[in-house]
Amino acid sequence: MEFTFLNEETLAATLKMTAVVETIEKVYVAKSQNHSVVWDTIFYDFVPGKADMDIKSGLLESEQIFGHKTVTWFGDNAKLGLPTLTGLICVFDATTGFPVGITTAAYITGMRTGAAAAIGAKYLAEPSVASALIIGAGNQLRFQVAALLTAFPDLTNVAIYDKDRDKVIEAIADLPRQCEIMGVSCATRTFEVVTNLEAAVKANKLIITITPSKEPIIKAEWVSPGTHFSCMGADMSGKQEIDAEIFADALIYTDDLHHAAEVGEMETALKQDIIKLDDVAGEIGELITGAKKPRVKAKVTIFDATGMAIMDLATAKLAIETAKDSDVVTLQI
Structure with missing residues (x-):
């Protein structure tokens, strides 16, 4: 054998x-x-x-x-x-x-995590978005960009934020080569180094978070109706990338409800009684098949993905x- x-x-x-x-x-x-x-x-x-x-x-x-x-x-x-x-x-x-x-x-792990974030955005974000914001410029960035451009071929601008600005600049310089390896062209796309995170959040309706943060990076008051979040960084208890209050009136989907409730981005919102488990609309597969209803245009949408084997x-x-x-x-x- x-x-x-x-x-x-x-x-x-x-x-x-x-x-x-x-x-x-x-x-x-x-x-x-x-x-x-x-x-x-x-x-x-x-x-x-x-x-x-x-x-x-x-x-x-x-x-x-x-x-x-x-x-x-x-x-x-x-x-x-x-x-x-x-x-x-x-x-x-x-x-x-x-x-x-x-x-x-x-x-x-990088490829499937990038794909997951893009799929969440594909089914929950406004399909006509022309720009997106990615928070986190670590190893995952190249995969997130390649998947996002795959799911949104008309996307023209990707804004990137990291607390280490030099890291963003270095990563952007290598993105065209890295994406090409994955079969994705960056031609006609621009990549922007974000210095003012609040302004970037307010300017973008498609946001991907991919950091190991244990404190919220994005405040609720920065977020406007119709914004979509693909939250990919929280994969163990205690991690948190966005203000738990953002969940309060959001349309929430996840990859695995049991796991996300324990260690995902929604963990804090559940523990603080901002939401109940019943407030989660469902799992993303149910949305893909049509078993669950699509997004409500005026609502904030959240895809909370912790990853599955x-x-x-x-x-x-x-x-x-x-x-x-x-x-x-x-x-x-």
Whole structure:
């Protein structure tokens, strides 16, 4: 019996954002139709705020696969010239139990997280938006931009904010090259360095947050009706990117209600009784299939996504099936 191993370089050469967005949409639909199982996440803090790991696992019946992803984040690795995020995704055949393949996890995590934010915006933001604001200029930025331009081909301007302005400038310089690797052109698009966050929030109706913040970056009084938020940074208890009061009169969707209520952006709003669990409109797959009603034009909309292993597994399977033979390492068991 053989199985495949794909490293970061092979994944970057293989995966294109258009295909990943399509794959993640199918995952959301499968979940909404009860064709998947998402098991509880195992999380451990080695050094709080500096080093942690989590294990996410699940079954995707629609693709006949199951498996798990183990990811570690060691913040001090940057000082050593090492990636801060690393890990492995293990994919198994749900009909035989045999391993299909193993991939490294960082690139796939980036691709599927970018795709998730864009899908949330695709179904909840005003379709005619010409500009967007991304908060956070870390490793995720390139994936967020590539996915956003895939879902919104008429988008002309992307404003980017980070507390480290130099980080934004450096990231913007490399965005055209990075997006091209994912099959996305940045031609005719402009990228703007944000210095006044309040003004940028007021000027943009599509906002993606992708930071590890534990305090709200965006205040409720900055937000105008019709604004959409894809909140991607909160994936463990205590993280928070937007003022909890923004949830008060918003149309809220999530990827996984159980997990988002425990560790997602909505955690604080629930704990402060700003909203109840029943105030959440549903999961994004229900919106994609039409089982739930679309956005109300005047309302703020929020897509609270914490990520699921079934997204990683489906993306890994896509990569395994499309990688060139010359780039694949085949192992015998």
